[in-house]
Amino acid sequence: MSEQESHHLEESSAESLPEFKATRNYTGPDEQQSWWYIKRWSQDWKSCYNSVPFYISKEGFRTRREYCGTRKALRIRFENTNEIGAFIKITNSYCLLCSEDESASFLKTVKGDLASETPVINTSLAGCRITGRMCVGNKNGLLLPETVYDTELQLIQNELPDSVKIHTVEERLSALGNVIACNDNVAIVHPDINKETEEIIEDTLQVEVFRHMIANNPLVGSYCVLNNHGGLVGGGISNVELENLSSLLQVPLVAGTVNSGSKVIASGLAVNDNLAYSGMKTTSSEISVIESIFKLSKACPPC
Template identity: 50%
Template sequence: MAIRVQFENSNEVGVFSRLTNSYALIAMGGSENFSSVFESELSQHIPLVYTTIGGTKVIGRVCVGNRKGLLVSSICTDQELLHLRNALPENVKIKRIEERLSALGNCITANDYVGLVHTDIDRETEEIIQDVLDIEVFRTSIAGNLLVGTYSYFTNNGGLLHAMTSSQEIEELSELLQIPLITGTVNRGSDLIGAGLVANDWSAFCGMDTTAIELSIIEKVFKLNSIEDANIEDNFKYKSSIIQTMIYGVISAYPRCATSQPSRTRVRRGGEHVYEKLF
């Protein structure tokens, strides 16, 4: 599900956090309410790492990652880098990048299989992204904006793009990423999607100003209700089988009182009921 939250009265959730399928980074020194929301939803599934990068809280804008790796900006100190290495799962690669476009979270967006990057990013950086995150990388823009990490966000299930993205561009990007994409906004009409939310394959967090319609679009495109819906469907099937069994038992006990028969019941002349196997 998608949850509304604020970081010290800011709705830019994606500025102060980074979420993947194997870990979550949360800016150190934030409000207790912000961290408690993340902990209640994620702590049983993935580790939550509280940190700063370059001594700042805007960690979501100076790093990018997926379940396989994490890339941090050159402003990350040795102490912070060591803390991240010790706190992240052992199978997660981590590397500090010397890139002139140091706001990695604004210039790069990725899931576990593919990534989009700023067209002017260094060739060496592109190779590092491919190696550490173990993904394919494509240079592109979103609705004419080069900051792909600011104006889009996608997971393995789907993605949200800048509201002015053309239908042709949506189709091309969807084919490139092999996931469904739609346009939308967060925080009551903001196009800064990457700054306004974070998500993985089963949860999402967005600013408190996000409207109910925006929230429903986020939940739909990221397929955050798919597991819950499957459970509801399975539960319905289970209850249906119980009801059929109860009907079968009642008709078997009181055949003359039954006003209707199950769909698999056959009636012979003379009032004799012959019941076919229900399961």
């Protein structure tokens, strides 16, 4: 094929393709939260295809959204706050969050992002909505404060997978999410936590437990978030301490922030091995660090 014929074919193909515009109306009722994927892909494809607008069918969009959305760091807001980590706890086998009628769309979005077999349990803990700060868990177990209501405990027991152990903890430091950080293999805890609580953590979560501080701050659960691939640490930690902690936990760690500079990592971030939620104020550079350290980035399949 000559260069002239090739050029003519490209021009005719460009004319036959419809102008691609990303609008909320393009998606169906169940896809309103993901309309921005279309806009992003449209811009990427225009650059890849020499500014030729690329059209994708609804079926193709849904397929690519499902593929690309399974391993990503996503910005999200709970009602009017960016402190997303205070209201949600996600692990590799279940999710706990506190969502009321006015935030039903938040609950629906989370259910859509997680794997279909992952139960999403909508509950408060001890009457408090800050579910993410009141509990701690991994794929093996879940620890709740002793003050949790019987109705809340029963609901959680009914919804959790049978493989997940659940235990209530009598502990002076009752906001367990602030004093414990863990993944499926290891945990670091507040230095002053009870010995009995430490034993319960080892037995229920099936992890190795270390007492530690982060930059002389004992609230390790607030300043550190872990999954099985890595961890993000805030609080002004030094490089030497970061290396020692990484060696202790046997996962790579990096110092960083969320929500445009906040060092209280766990308040603005919730992760498992496949997904991360951060507040809407989280910058692009912060998102990049989150995707990198937690191994969430995954290239889109070829068009």
